[in-house]
Amino acid sequence: MRILLIGYGKMGHTIERLALAKGHQIVAALTVEDAHQLSSYTKDQVDVAIEFTSPAAAVNNILTCFELGIPVVCGTTGWLQDLPRVEAKCQELNGALLYASNFSVGVNLFFHFNEYVAKKMQQYPEYGVQVKEIHHVHKLDQPSGTALSIAEGILKQYPTKQGWVNDKTTSEDLLGIESEREGEVVGTHMVQYTSANDTLELNHIAHSRDGFAAGAILAAEWLPGKQGVFGMNDLLQL
Ligand SMILES: NC(=O)C1=CN([C@@H]2O[C@H](COP(=O)(O)OP(=O)(O)OC[C@H]3O[C@@H](n4cnc5c(N)ncnc54)[C@H](O)[C@@H]3O)[C@@H](O)[C@H]2O)C=CC1
Numbered sequence: 450m451r452i453l454l455i456g457y458g459k460m461g462h463t464i465e466r467l468a469l470a471k472g473h474q475i476v477a478a479l480t481v482e483d484a485h486q487l488s489s490y491t492k493d494q495v496d497v498a499i500e501f502t503s504p505a506a507a508v509n510n511i512l513t514c515f516e517l518g519i520p521v522v523c524g525t526t527g528w529l530q531d532l533p534r535v536e537a538k539c540q541e542l543n544g545a546l547l548y549a550s551n552f553s554v555g556v557n558l559f560f561h562f563n564e565y566v567a568k569k570m571q572q573y574p575e576y577g578v579q580v581k582e583i584h585h586v587h588k589l590d591q592p593s594g595t596a597l598s599i600a601e602g603i604l605k606q607y608p609t610k611q612g613w614v615n616d617k618t619t620s621e622d623l624l625g626i627e628s629e630r631e632g633e634v635v636g637t638h639m640v641q642y643t644s645a646n647d648t649l650e651l652n653h654i655a656h657s658r659d660g661f662a663a664g665a666i667l668a669a670e671w672l673p674g675k676q677g678v679f680g681m682n683d684l685l686q687l
C-alpha cells in the first residue's frame with residue numbers, strides 16, 4: 450500500500466520501519482515544517498494516510514484528508530472534544546477515519562477485560578476504583594487518551610459516578626485518573642480496585658512503540674474502501 454505519514458516523530462519513524470518490512474511504500478513523511486504540503490497529495494498517489502502528530506494539529510489534518518478523499522488512520526490523542534465536528538464533516542464529505550486512543554492489540558484486549566471487571570466490581574462497594582497512567586516527559590496531553598478510554602469503560606458500569614477528575618483520588622461521584630510523567634516511559638496503564646483488605650489490579654505495560662505501530666498498520670490495511678468513522682473494535686474480533 451502507498452502510505453502517507455502525517456507526523457514523523459517517535460510514532461512516524463516506528464510505523465515507517467514496520468510498514469517497509471511488510472512491503473508497504475511510504476509516499477512521504479510530513480513533519481510540522483512541511484505540513485503545508487499535505488494538501489498537494491491526491492488519492493491517485495496515496496492509498497491511506499496515517500496521522501500521528503499533536504493534539505493541536507490532528508483535526509485540521511483529518512479534515513484535509515476528507516477533502517482530498519484520502520482515508521485516514523489517526524492515533525493522535527487529546528483532540529476528542531472536536532469529534533462531533535469531525536464526524537459531521539466525515540459524513541458530509543464521504544470520508545473515512547479510523548481513530549484509536551491506543552492501537553496495540555494488548556490494550557484493546559485490556560479495554561475488553563476492563564469493562565468486564567468493572568461490571569463485577571461495581572457490585573462490591575467496599576472496593577474503591579482508581580485509574581493511573583505513566584508516560585514519558587514529552588507527552589503533551591493529560592490524561593492519556595488510553596486512560597480516558599479506560600475511564601469511559603468503567604463509568605458505563607458505575608452509574609453513580611458523573612465523570613472523571615485528573616487526580617489521585619476517586620470520590621463518590623468522580624473517577625480519579627492519576628497521571629505521572631517520568632523519563633522515557635512508553636506507556637503504562639493501570640486500574641486498581643482497593644478495599645481495606647486487598648488490592649486487585651489490571652495493568653498494561655508497553656515495552657516499545659512497535660505494538661502501537663503494528664496496530665496502526667493493520668488499521669491502514671483495513672480502512673481503504675470504507676466510509677465513516679471507525680475504531681479498533683470494528684477490525685479486531687475481541
Ligand atoms: N493511538 C496510539 O496508539 C498512540 C498514540 N500516540 C499519540 O500520537 C501522537 C504523536 O506521538 P509521537 O509520535 O510520540 O510524537 P512526536 O512528538 O515524537 O512526533 C510528532 C510529529 O508530528 C509532527 N507534526 C506536528 N504538527 C504537525 C502538522 N501540523 N503536520 C504534520 N506533522 C506535524 C512533528 O513534526 C513530529 O514529527 C501523540 O498525540 C501521542 O499521544 C502515541 C503513541 C501511540
Ligand SMILES: O=C(O)C1=N[C@H](C(=O)O)C[C@H](O)C1
Binds near residue numbers: 589594
Ligand atoms: O503519547 C504517547 O506516547 C502515547 N499516547 C497514547 C495515549 O495518550 O494513550 C497511547 C500510548 O499510551 C502512548
